Amino acid sequence: MHKKHHIISKLLSANDTGETGAHQAGILIPKESRILGFFPALDKAERNPRRHLVFYDETGERWEFAFIYYNNAYFGGTRNEYRLTRMTPFFKLNGLHFGDELILERTEEGRRIVRYRRARKTALRADGVLRLGAHWKVVEI
Numbered sequence: 001m002h003k004k005h006h007i008i009s010k011l012l013s014a015n016d017t018g019e020t021g022a023h024q025a026g027i028l029i030p031k032e033s034r035i036l037g038f039f040p041a042l043d044k045a046e047r048n049p050r051r052h053l054v055f056y057d058e059t060g061e062r063w064e065f066a067f068i069y070y071n072n073a074y075f076g077g078t079r080n081e082y083r084l085t086r087m088t089p090f091f092k093l094n095g096l097h098f099g100d101e102l103i104l105e106r107t108e109e110g111r112r113i114v115r116y117r118r119a120r121k122t123a124l125r126a127d128g129v130l131r132l133g134a135h136w137k138v139v140e141i
Helices: 088-094
Strands: 006-011 027-029 050-056 062-070 081-085 101-106 112-117 136-140
Antiparallel strands (some): 006 101, 027 081, 050 062
16 A cells, blocks of 8 residues: 655744744644644543654754643643644744744655745735734645
């Protein structure tokens, strides 16, 4: 059986990159099966299950991000969301800003790659209002 590369991407928001000054626990991952299917399954019976995932950038540098299901809504809390955390050092080293595209890839061999693409146009609308990028997409599956 031939395995395919899996690639997903997200246009980064100012909140994702820390440019709003707000404290946020990582990038929100939508509960869409094609996006979640990129990540390993997490045990929903466990409180806030997580997996540490190793990614490599285009220079071969190793990065460890955490994929977490904040499910404490089922344990007396309020959160019920998936997040990818521990990305701030990668964002800072590469000077990523809102509007840039984060690209995550899993090769046929299971190696995870992290890349980015700079924004081609400004994230400010003509009226000066900041356009936040919250769009995820499956590039190839």
